[in-house]
Amino acid sequence: MSLSDIWDVLVLGLVLGSLYAVIAIGYTLVYGVLQLLNFAHSEVFMAGGFGGVIALTLIEPAVDPSGLQSALYVLLGILGGAILGGLVAFGLEKAAYRPLRRRNAPRLVFLITAIGASFFLYNLAGKMFGRYPLPMPTMYENRQVFEIFGTSVSVTQLLILVAGLLMLVTVDFVVNRTKLGSGIRAVAQDPEVASLMGVDIDKVVSRTFVLGGLMGGVAGFLFGTNLQVEYTMGFLPGITAFAAAVLGGIGNVRGAMLGGLTLGVVESFTVELWGDGWRYVGAFVVLVLVLMFRPTGILGERVGRTA
Amino acid sequence: MSVGLDKEAGAAPVPEDGSPALLELRDLHVFYGAIEALKGVSLTVAEGEVVALLGGNGAGKSTTLKTASGMMAPRTGEVWLRGERVDGIKSHELVRFGIGHVPEGRRVFPRMTVLENLRMGAYRLRRPDPADIDRVFTLFPVLAQRRKQVSGTLSGGEQQMLAIGRALMGKPELLLLDEPSMGLAPLIVQQIFEILKEINDQGTTLLLVEQNASQALQLADRGYVLETGSVVMADEASALLADPRIRAAYLGEAAE
Numbered sequence: 001m002s003l004s005d006i007w008d009v010l011v012l013g014l015v016l017g018s019l020y021a022v023i024a025i026g027y028t029l030v031y032g033v034l035q036l037l038n039f040a041h042s043e044v045f046m047a048g049g050f051g052g053v054i055a056l057t058l059i060e061p062a063v064d065p066s067g068l069q070s071a072l073y074v075l076l077g078i079l080g081g082a083i084l085g086g087l088v089a090f091g092l093e094k095a096a097y098r099p100l101r102r103r104n105a106p107r108l109v110f111l112i113t114a115i116g117a118s119f120f121l122y123n124l125a126g127k128m129f130g131r132y133p134l135p136m137p138t139m140y141e142n143r144q145v146f147e148i149f150g151t152s153v154s155v156t157q158l159l160i161l162v163a164g165l166l167m168l169v170t171v172d173f174v175v176n177r178t179k180l181g182s183g184i185r186a187v188a189q190d191p192e193v194a195s196l197m198g199v200d201i202d203k204v205v206s207r208t209f210v211l212g213g214l215m216g217g218v219a220g221f222l223f224g225t226n227l228q229v230e231y232t233m234g235f236l237p238g239i240t241a242f243a244a245a246v247l248g249g250i251g252n253v254r255g256a257m258l259g260g261l262t263l264g265v266v267e268s269f270t271v272e273l274w275g276d277g278w279r280y281v282g283a284f285v286v287l288v289l290v291l292m293f294r295p296t297g298i299l300g301e302r303v304g305r306t307a
Numbered sequence: 308m309s310v311g312l313d314k315e316a317g318a319a320p321v322p323e324d325g326s327p328a329l330l331e332l333r334d335l336h337v338f339y340g341a342i343e344a345l346k347g348v349s350l351t352v353a354e355g356e357v358v359a360l361l362g363g364n365g366a367g368k369s370t371t372l373k374t375a376s377g378m379m380a381p382r383t384g385e386v387w388l389r390g391e392r393v394d395g396i397k398s399h400e401l402v403r404f405g406i407g408h409v410p411e412g413r414r415v416f417p418r419m420t421v422l423e424n425l426r427m428g429a430y431r432l433r434r435p436d437p438a439d440i441d442r443v444f445t446l447f448p449v450l451a452q453r454r455k456q457v458s459g460t461l462s463g464g465e466q467q468m469l470a471i472g473r474a475l476m477g478k479p480e481l482l483l484l485d486e487p488s489m490g491l492a493p494l495i496v497q498q499i500f501e502i503l504k505e506i507n508d509q510g511t512t513l514l515l516v517e518q519n520a521s522q523a524l525q526l527a528d529r530g531y532v533l534e535t536g537s538v539v540m541a542d543e544a545s546a547l548l549a550d551p552r553i554r555a556a557y558l559g560e561a562a563e
Contacts, residue, residue: 179430182423182430183430185416185418186419186427186430189417189418189419190416192378193414194427195378195397195398196376196378196399196410197399197428197430198399198402198431198477199430
């Protein structure tokens with residue numbers, strides 16, 4: 001494996017990892033405020049993919065788009081993904097989890113509900129859009145944009161990297177610098193006292209789902225660019241991103257970013273070295289190894305909520 | 308201890324203009340599941356007062372405060388704040404009525420800095436009032452030194468100061484304090500009570516739950532004694548402090 005090969009594989013890994021990071025944040029945010037492993041988040045991601053395809057199919061993109069048209073198509077796809085992802089996450093919280101919180105249901109019931117909601121959502125998508133892949137309409141010519149150390153970077157790769165990084169920076173800002181963010185952090189640390197400060201927990205929880213859903217939805221669209229979307233597309237990226245959140249320390253936003261990028265790069269190198277059949281093995285071996293020595297994840301500080 | 312309730316001596320001062328009391332609890336019955344924690348508690352707090360709530364473990368002191376701040380809803384009974392009935396209103400909405408609650412065990416947000424905790428205290432406002440931050444730092448200079456420090460690493464006394472400061476950031480008219488002396492060294496307790504007096508002098512009304520009866524009664528104007536969910540005594544603080552039954556039960560003196 002030459003140096004330029006390593007560079008190639010690293011770029012592929014970072015592209016994939018930035019998507020995992022964006023999805024992982026959805027898991028970690030929800031875990032923070034509700035201590036809930038929201039396994040239906042993979043379906044939010046899937047919904048985002050369909051959101052992008054639907055938005056683009058509606059306008060029927062030109063066959064040979066100009067640069068401006070291409071940019072508009074991409075924006076439209078991102079918007080479609082964000083809207084559908086956000087809506088599904090919002091509805092999921094309202095319909096599936098809020099009634100359980102009202103009844104103070106045990107943790108296990110939430111978990112089972114999450115898995116049930118996941119089955120329901122992807123089968124609903126299969127029913128609505130068909131159980132075969134839908135092609136993503138062509139938005140641009142996927143040529144090489146530039147070359148770096150002998151590695152060519154395509155439009156799609158650049159798009160995913162830039163959009164992914166922008167989302168990571170934005171969510172970090174929202175969580176650490178805005179009023180919603182301080183509400184999210186307060187609810188994660190002590191919900192009862194947060195409400196004594198005037199934080200409306202229901203509102204914060206709902207907005208946390210929407211925030212994670214917007215990003216997961218965009219990630220779904222980006223994942224589908226130049227490829228296709230399918231009702232089962234959420235499962236593997238979802239599980240991997242969940243593993244990334246755990247790897248980084250679930251509940252910790254920057255941990256989710258780090259975990260996502262790490263697993264993306266590990267996956268990419270695993271495929272390069274041992275072939276596609278080993279794709280998910282490398283990432284999960286890393287996960288197991290890290291958790292053996294740091295059970296709370298790379299940046300996680302605690303196991304329970306009590307501090 | 309079973310004593311009669313002297314309703315006259317322990318009554319809250321009635322405002323001359325006939326305006327309603329700042330806080331009035333009327334015949335509260337509060338349950339945890341099947342267990343009745345409050346069995347008909349009534350009390351009043353007038354504007355500007357310091358009122359102490361005394362009693363042993365499980366007497367219902369914390370439950371009384373939690374019901375007043377909306378953390379718990381009474382099964383029957385009423386909570387009135389400045390003449391408005393507020394029972395059933397949730398705590399995050401009740402803060403708008405000018406009520407601040409410093410919970411038992413301090414419960415600062417452990418992974419936020421001192422400054423972030425103070426800003427959380429002002430969450431209900433559009434933005435924190437810089438004058439309030441200055442006020443808190445003047446009351447508790449040690450917090451100013453530690454403003455960037457993560458709160459989980461503060462000492463117990465500093466966390467208590469932060470919890471009080473955080474509640475002040477929401478500009479409360481009525482401050483509920485649940486055992487501010489718990490687990491703290493005597494010197495720190497004294498310091499905190501001096502600051503509580505200052506806060507009261509600056510115009511904030513205090514309702515104080517305490518195990519440390521002598522400290523609480525020295526600061527308070529009036530006191531109520533709770534026992535297994537009922538008010539058993541209510542009187543001027545000085546009278547309670549002199550009462551042999553109180554001295555025996557809460558101040559560690561042998562009964563005469």
